[in-house]
Amino acid sequence: ELKVEQNPLFLSMQEGKNYTIYCNYSTTSDRLYWYRQDPGKSLESLFVLLSNGAVKQEGRLMASLDTKARLSTLHITAAVHDLSATYFCAVSSDSNYQLIWGAGTKLIIKP
C-alpha cells in the first residue's frame, strides 16, 4: 500500500529564514506533486516532479526528487509572509489514476 509521510506537520518561522519540508513515500511512483492550499481554498499546483534528480524552482520555492530514497524536499529560501499556507505533497498510484496525499505541512511565517 502506498503511503506518504510529510514532516514537519507544523512549522512556524521568521521571515528571511530558510527551511525544508520533507516528503517520504513507501513504494515506487512515477510522479510527485507539491500543492499549496490557503485556508478555506482549493489546491494550487506548485510542482510536478517526474524523474529521479528532478529539481524545479519557482521564486523562493525549490522542489527536488530522489526516487531511490523515495524522498522529495520543498525548500523555502528567505521566507516571506505571503508563503504562509499549508503545503501538501502527493504521489501517484501505480496506475496513475489516483493521488495519495501527505497530511500537509502548515507553514506560518512571522514578520
Place this chain on the structure above:
Amino acid sequence: DAGVTQSPTHLIKTRGQQVTLRCSPKSGHDTVSWYQQALGQGPQFIFQYYEEEERQRGNFPDRFSGHQFPNYSSELNVNALLLGDSALYLCASSLSVGGSVGYEQYFGPGTRLTVT
C-alpha cells in the same frame, strides 16, 4: 479559458439526506477525479471517471456514487448523509492519452458540505 468549476460552493444538509455535487473539467480535459478533504487533513481519493465510466474507486462506501456525462462534466452523489461526510469535496480534471492519465491535474474551488 475557464478552469475547473464546481457547484455549489457551499451546502448545508441534514443527516440522512442526499446531495449532488457538480464539476465541469478544464477545457480539453476528459478525466474527472473526486476527492474528499476533511478539515485539517489531506485529500482522500473517492473515484475517477473516464469515458463515462468509473475507472477506479478509493475506499469509500457505496453511498458515494458518481456519473460522467458526454461533455465530460461529472456529478458526485452521496446518499444517507452522515455527520462524518462534512468536508470539502474537490474535483480534479486531467487529460487521458491512450488510456493513461496525463500528469497535469487541475483542481476546482471545491464544494464545502456541512451535515448537521
